[in-house]
Amino acid sequence: MDRTGFKAALVAVALAASGLLATAHSATAADTELARNGGFEAGLTGWSCTAGSGAAVTSPTHSGTSALKATPAGNDNARCSQTVSVKPNSDYSLSGWVQGGYVYLGASGTGTTDVSTWTGSATSWQQLSTSFRTGPSTTQVTVYTHGWYGTSAYHADDISLVGPGGDPATVPAAPTGLRAGAPGTTSVPLDWTASSGATGYHVYRDGTRVATVTGTSATVGGLTASTTYSFRVSAVNEAGESPRSAAASATTAPGGSGGGADLPAHALVGYLHASFANGSGYTRMSDVPDSWDVINLAFGEPTSATSGDIRFGLCPVAECPNAESAADFKAAIKAKQAAGKKVLISIGGANGQVQLATTAARDAFVSSVSKIIDEYGLDGLDIDFEGHSLSLNTGDTDFRSPTTPVIVNLISAIRNLKAKYGSDFVLTMAPETFFVQLGYQYYGSGPWGGQDPRAGAYLPVIHALRDDLTLLHVQDYNSGPIMGLDNQYHSMGGADFHIAMTDMLLTGFPVAGDQSKVFPALRPEQVAIGLPASTQAGNGHTVPAEVNKALDCLTKKTNCGSYTTHGTWPALRGLMTWSINWDRFNQWEFSRNFDAYRWS
CATH class of the missing domain: 2.60.40.10 (Immunoglobulins)
Incomplete structure (x- = not known):
């Protein structure tokens, strides 16, 4: 008898002695050990562990020379499983020895009631046992172990499934x-x-x-x-x-094809209230300090939500008495560009709903945005779609192949603009957090019925245009808490909120928990952190000390709080703020802090 068989026999003897087999069902001559490599003496042969979480180790073991060690991650519970052939209408006993915190042992696909048992604390080897009866047409069940999200590693050994064996499966054909x-x-x-x-x-x-x-x-x-x-x-x-x-x-596509290659390694992005006034006051383009490397003109807005026709004009003198003339505004833009700055038209904003539901709206968008870019001599486009501008249709469940017209047409429109203006065209996006982050929990409505169809709706746009994208700066404000890859919620206003959101973008994440649909990481030079410049600018204002903590953690892996990042990214591009006007109102606190911090 080999060691694997010997270990299985010991487990069966122990079960019989304890009476567990007898209480589960009456043993028959047809009962046999069905778990393959339950002692992990042959490594992980026969077992499949999610996200590469499992490994065979030599210590600690319950018996023999090997056992399973599986390590959960923030978005993975380290599930190790195997599928076993069984007979219908039959009784089975499942057991195993485990060690660690939060260890589960169970069986699924039984055809009756799936079963599991667990322990929340096993400081030494502890046996878990359960039993089940198969349904009238059940020929396969899956037995598994798993831990819990973000907790420490667990160990398992001597996994045993005893009962009548089913007809053996055959190896599937090649895909x-x-x-x-x-x-x-x-x-x-x-x-x-x-x-x-x-x-x-x-x-x-x-x-x-x-x-x-x-x-x-x-x-x-x-x-x-x-x-x-x-x-x-x-x-x-x-x-x-x-x-x-x-x-x-x-x-693979060429790297760094997005415009803005001549931006500084670490840049400051700000929105300039050019078409309206609010409590922050009007700021002339010529009065924008040199701190700002990218200036987004707020806002180009549609003539109607569905027209695709975008218009932009300077704030009227009646509303903004100190506004410059159009000629002076254009001259100031040229002066900024001569100094190496980028000036973009930002489309949307909170009041500018843009829904490109038809190809006619798409074409009107391309034509009207081109006119604005040409008239003012701009460097590119910022997409700041909010509200219901981007909502997924039911059934649109794969960000890699979107079918919702407002998303398909937006992607097409931006590609047309990129083709018209060439490789120097600067493209930035400023989604609200739930347009991106909630794709980690559920993607749109579809099979997650009842959820907000805007959840994750930016993901297909970002993914389709990732090779043309200069900067993504998610609005880390005016949001509820977000769930990070540690499966913990983080609230606005502290460093951990910004660290967790940025870590997701730079690490990648499974969409709606589907490991086969992983949103790939962006390059660090494509990512900036979006923040309000003052308490008046939006909920979630973050004081300079917390901003610096977030930058320290992400770029140096120092000064981190409770969140552990999945990497270190010294090439992180920088910060975005709403807005230049509000920063001026707040005595330039935001930009002065960034100027003092800029890292090498």
């Missing part, structure tokens, strides 16, 4: 129809046709396995720009792994 979608600079989306009987798929890049997913799509990240890769996929179930599919090749 067909492997297709590479539109590549980014550092990622390639893949999809393929399902293989009958498969419980998962292995994804290979140039012969190396890089991912395991349960669905029929995956995004392979961590790639190099302007590089050709070959991909293959295999299907797996408890019987084994299929041959690999035919290859699909893709070449």
Whole structure:
């Protein structure tokens, strides 16, 4: 008897001695040990662990020389599972030995009531046991262990499933129809046709396995720009792994194709109230300090929500008595550009609903925005769509292939503008937090019915245009708490809120909890943190000391609070604020603090 078999036999003897088998069902000669490699003596053979969370270790073990160690991450509970063939209408006993905090043992797909048992604290080896009966047509069940999100690693050993064995599964056929979608600079989306009987798929890049997913799509990240890769996929179930599919090749996009390559390494972005007045007062373009590297003119607004026709004009003298003339305004823009600054037209804002629901609206958007850019000699465009400008239609559940017209048309319109003005065209976006962050929890409505269809609605726009995007500066204000990759909520006004939001953008995250739909990380030079310049400018004002803590943590991994980042990004581009006018109202506190901080 090999060591694996010996360990399984010891577990069965222990169960029988304790009476657990007898209480679950009457043992018969057909009962057998069904868990494969339950003692992990053969490493992880037979087991699949989410997000690479599992490993076979030599200490601690309950018996033998190996055990499972699985480590949850912020968005993963370290679930390790295997699918087992069973018989319908039959009784089974499941047990295992565990150590650590928050360890679960269970079975799913039973055809009756799925079962699980857990412990919240096992400082030494502790046995978990449960039992179930299969349904009248059940031929497979999945047994699993998992921990809890963001907690410490757990250990498991001697996993045992005892009962009548079912008909053995057969190895699935190789997947067909492997297709590479539109590549980014550092990622390639893949999809393929399902293989009958498969419980998962292995994804290979140039012969190396890089991912395991349960669905029929995956995004392979961590790639190099302007590089050709070959991909293959295999299907797996408890019987084994299929041959690999035919290859699909893709070449990643060139890096740094977004405009603004001549921006400083660390930049300050601000909105200038050019078309209206409020309590902050009017600021002339010529009076904007040199601190500001990107100046977004607020706002170009539509003639109606659905027209796509965008208009921009300077604040009327009756409303802004100290406003400059159009000629002086244009001359000041040229002076800023001569000094290396970028001046953009920002479209939308809180009062400017823009819904490009038709191709006619899309074309009107391109034409009217072009007129504004040409008239004022601007460097590009800022998208500041808020409210219901971007809402997902029910059933639009994949950010990589959007079908909602207002999103498809917006992407097309921006691509047309980029094509017209060339590689120097500067593109920035300023989504509100829930347009981005809530894609981590649920993406739109669709199968998550009842949720706000705006949740995550910017994700397909950002993803489709990531290679043209100069800067993304999420509005880290006027928001409720956000959930970070640590699965903890963080409130506005403190460093952890900005650290958690930025870490998501620079790390990437599964959308709506689907590990096969991972939103790839942006480059750090594409990301700035959006903040209000004063307490009057918006909810969530962050004092300079907390702003500096966030920058320290993200760029140096020092001065961090309770949130642990997934990396260190000294190339983080900088900060955005609403607004230049409010910063002037607040004695230039925001920009002076950034000027003093600017890091090398």
